[in-house]
Amino acid sequence: MECRIRKKESPEPNILNQASPFPDEVLERVLGMVKSRKDRSSVSLVCKEWYNAERWSRRSVFIGNCYSVSPEILTRRFPNIRSVTLKGKPRFSDFNLVPANWGADIRSWLVVFADKYPLLEELRLKRMTVSDESLEFLALSFPYFKALSLLSCDGFSTDGLAAIATSCKNLTELDIQENGIDDKSGNWLSCFPESFTSLEVLNFANLPNDVNSDALEKLVSRCKSLKTLKVNRSVTLEQLQRLLVRAPQLCELGSGSFSEDDLTAQQYSEIESAFNNCKNLHTLSGLWDPAEQYLPLLYPACTNLTFFNLSYAPLDGDDLAKLLVHCPNLRRLWVVDTVEDKGLEAVGSHCPLLEELRVFPADPFEDEAIGHGVTESGFVALSRGCPRLHYVLYFCRQMTNAAVATVVQNCPDFTHFRLCIMNPGQPDYLTHEPMDEAFGAVVKTCSKLQRLAVSGLLTDLTFEYIGKYAKNLETLSVAFAGSSDWGMECVLRGCPKLRKLEIRDCPFGNAALLSGLERYESMRSLWMSDCKLTMNGCRLLAKEMPRLNVEVIKEEGCYEGPAQRVYVYRSVAGPRRDAPSFVLAHCGPHNARGSGKGSTTWSIVCTMQPYLVCYMRGYFQNL
Amino acid sequence: MSVTEVPFPSMESSENFTKRSAGLNLKATELRLGLPGSESPEREGTNGFSAPLKGLLSGAKRGFSDAIDGGSGNWVLSGNGGSEMGSGKDGVLFSPRGGAAGNSLALSAAPNCNNQLTNMASSVVKESVPQSPKPLNEKKPQISAPAAKAQVVGWPPIRSFRKNSMASQPQKDDADAEAKSGCLYVKVSMEGAPYLRKVDLNSFSTYRELSSALEKMFSCFTISQCGAYGVSSRENLSESRLMDLLHGSEYVLTYEDKDGDWMLVGDVPWEMFTDSCKRLRIMKSSEAIGLAPRAMEKCKSRT
Secondary structure, X not given: OHHHHHHOOOOOOOHHHHHOOOOHHHHHHXXXXXXXXXXXXXHHOXXXXXXXXXXXXXXXXXXXXXXXXXXXXXXXXXXXXXXXXXXXXXXXXXXXXXXXXXXXXOHHHHHXXXXXXXXXXXXXXXXXXXXHHHHHHHHHHOOOOOEEEEEOOEEEEHHHHHHHHHHOOOOOEEEEEOOEEEOOOHHHHHXXXXXXXXXXXXXXXXXXXXXXXXXXXXXXXXXXXXXXXXXXXXXXXXXXXXXXXXXXXXXXXXXXXXXXXXXXXXXXXXXHHHHHOOOOOOEEEOOEOOOHHHHHHHHHHHOOOOEEEOOOOOOOHHHHHHHHOOOOOOOEEEEEHHHHHHHHHHHXXXXXXXOEEEEEOOXXXXXXHEOEOOOHHHHHHHHHHOOOOOEEEEEEOOOOHHHHHXXXXXXXXXXXXXXXXXXXXXXXXOOOOOOHHHHHHHHHHOOOOOEEEOOOOOOHHHHHHHHHHOOOOOEEEEEOOOOOHHHXXXXXXXOOOOOEEEEEOOOOEHHHHHHOOXXXXXXXXXXXXXXXXXXXXXXXXXXXXXXXXXXXXXXOOOOOOEOOEEEEEEOOOOOOOOOOOOEEEOOXXXXXXXXXXXXXXXXXXXXXXXXXXXXXXXXXXXX | OOHHHOOOOOHHXXXXXXXXXXXXXXXXXXXXXXXXXXXXXXXXXXXXOOHHHHHHHHHHHHHHHHHHOXXXXXXXXXXXXXXXXXXXXOOOOOXXXXXXXXXXXXXXXXXXXXXXXXXXXXXXXXXXXXXXXXXXOOOOOOOHHHHHHHOOOOOOOXXXXXXXXXXXXXXXXXXXXXXXXXXXXXXXXXXXXXXXXXXXXXXXXXXXXXXXXXXXXXHHHHHHHHHHHOOOOHHHOOHHHHHHHHHOOOEEEEEEOOOOOEEEOXXXXXXHHHHHOOEEEEEEHHHHOOHHHHHHHHHHHHO
C-alpha cells in the first residue's frame, strides 16, 4: 500500500513536479519547521512532493478520536513520529454516561508503535483505558521515552507508575491527572533509581493515598531541572517546606494539604521563607483543606502568578480577596463557588488582566443550597473588572437573560462560554422566561466564539440564534434544551465550523439526526443520549453514510425501539473491532467488518490519490 | 433517502420502554449522590455531604470483589468509586444497565417521557412562580420532575474526580445546623505495615463498611502475611479470606479514644465511636487481649 501511494502517477500532469526547485531533503528540512497542525495539513495538500515531505518530516501527531484512524494507517503515513497525542472516549464519559469497558484501550496502539516508532518520546492520552501491563510495555519498549501524560484515563494502578519509574531512564515528564487510578501504595516513587535525575515535570496530585515522602524528597533533591511539581493531598505543609527548599527553581507548584494542626512559629517562618525563595512560580494549585491563617504564606509567591487553581480550595470571598490583592498579573483563575459574589467582585477589582475564570460548585447536588454559591450579580461584577475575559466556565443556580447580555457586552471577546445553570430547564429567575435571549446575546456579540455550553430553560429559539450567528463555533454542548427537531437542524445547517456536538436529554429525533447527513464527515463526532432517536434512524444514517461509524450503546437484547445513547464519528478505519457487547456498531453495506479496514477506504487509495489526500487532510486537521 | 419512511419514536414505543423498565429493580439502579432527605434507609443520620462518598465506597467495595473474582478488569478508585461502572452486579451506581435503565427510569418515572421534560420543567416553574426569588427555604412541591432531576446521571456535569474531592472537603460555612460534619480523617496503622493510611470516618455509617474499606486498603499487607494459607497471588484470594484475616484469629481492629485508651472497635454504637475515635490500629489479636471489657465499662460510665 505504501509503495502504491508513493509511486502512483496522478491522472492529470503535475506541472510543479517538473519544475520543483528543491531537492527532497531541503524541502523536508524547511517543512519540518512548520509546527501548527493546521498548517501542516495545508502543506500536505499543495502537491505530491509537499505531501511526502510533510509526512516524512512530521514529528508529532494529534488524534482527537482514537477510532477515527488505526495505528496501521497512522504509522504508514507518518513514519517518523516522536510524539503522539490521543483522545479516546466521548467527553460525556467524564459524567458516567459511557459504561466501563467501552474501549479506547491504548494497548493495540502501543504494540504497533513499538514496531514502527521505536524512537517514541512522548505519549499524551486523554480518556483512554490504560492497563498496568500497557504501562509496563511502554516502559520497556521505548528506550528514549521522555514524557507521559495521562488525563482522565482509567484502568491502571500505582504498579503501572512503578514500572514507568523503574525503566524509563530518560523520563522528563510524568503527569498523572484526574484519572481513575487504583492507588495501592506510595512506593512507586521509590522506584526511580538513585541515578535518575532528568525529571522536569511531576504531577501526581490526584493520587488519593500517601506517598513515600522520603523518596519524594530525595527525588526532588536530585532532579535539578524540575520545573513542575504537583503533589497530592497527603503531603503536609511541613513536608512541602522541605520540598520547596530543595527546588526553589519551580515554576509550577501544586501543594498538598494546606492546613496543619500545630505549626510552631519557627515552622511557619521556615515555610514563609521557602515560598519567598520561589521567585519563578507562575502557577499555583492544590491547597486542599486551606486554613485561612496559613494563606498569607502564599503572598510572596503570588507576584508573578499567572494561573491560580483554587478549585480544590473552598475559600470564602474575604480570603480570596486578600489573596488576590497580591496577584495583579493573574490570567487564569479557578475557584469554588464558596467565594460567592463577593469573591467575584474582588476578582473584578484586583485582576484586570484576567482571561479565564472557572467557578466550580461546592455542592453540585445540594438542591437546597440556593442562596449559596454564585449568582448573576457576581458574573456581572466580574465582567466589569475583567474586560479581557475570553474563557468562562460558570456553575450557578440562578441566572438572568439581562445579566448575560451585560456580561458579553463588557467582554465581547469570549471564545469559550460555558454556563451551567445547575437545575435542568430552569428559566430566568426574575422574568421566568426561557434563557434564549441570554445565549442569543452571547452568539450575536461574541463573533469569535469557538465553544459554547448552554443550560437553563431553552426553546428552539436558542438554536436558531446559534445557527444564525455562531459562525466560528466548533464545540457545542446541549442538555435538557430545545423544543423540537428544528433546533438541532438549525445548528447543523448554520454552523459551518462545527466539529463536536454533544447532546443529552433533548427532544431531537431522527429527522434532526438525518438532517445533518452532509455535516458529520466534516465533524469529529456527534453524541446524542436520551433524545428521541430510534434504532431505525441510526441504521438509516449508517446506510446513507458508510464512512461514518454509528454506534449505539444499548440495553441488553434491545435491537429495536429507542436508541438511547448514540455516538457518531467519521473514521478511515471502518467500524471498530473491539466494540464490547453493549455497543452496537452499525456497518454500512460496503464495509467488511472482519478486515477492520473497510473496503471503501482502500478503493479510494487505489483509484484517486488526490482524493485520498483531501479526505485524510479533512480529518487530520479537524480530528 | 426520505425521512418520511423512518418511523418516528412514538409515545407507544417510549411507553413500552417505560413498562419494560418498570420491571427492573428501581432501588438497585437508583443514583445515590448526596440527595438531602433521601428515602434510603441506610443513610439516616448522615447528611447529604458524606453520603456521596459512602455510596461511592459501597461501589468501590463491589468493584474490589469484582477484581478479586477475576472480573473484567474494571478499575475502581480506592475510596471513591465515582467513575466506576460496575459490571452489572447489583448496579449501585453508574452500572451500564443500571445507568442506562436508571437514567430512563429517572426521567420516565414521571408519567411523561423525555420529550415532555421541557413541559415538565415549565410546569414546575409555573408552580413556583408565586414564591419570591429569594432563597427557597421550604422544600419544593413534590412533583416528579424535581425528584427526577435530582436523580439524573451525570448532572451537573462535574467530573467524578472533582466531585469526590469536593465531597470530602470540610465545610467552611457554619450557617446551617445540618452542615455539622465535614471529613473526619483518622490515621490507621497496622502491624508490620511500613506506613499509615487515613480514612474518613464520616464516609461510613456502619462498622461493616469501615472494615470493608480497611480490608481493601490493607490487603496488600495481609497478603504477605498469609503464606500459611498457601495463597500466592492476589487473584486467588477471596474476599472471605481477607475478612478471616482481619476478623478472625489473626488481627483485630482497635482504636484510641479521646482519653488515650485503646479499645476494640465494634463494642459501642457507631455514632459514639466516631465521636470518640482519634485513630485506628490493626493489631495482632495476641496483643489485644483484655480490651473488650474495658470498652463496655467505659461506655456505661459515660451514659
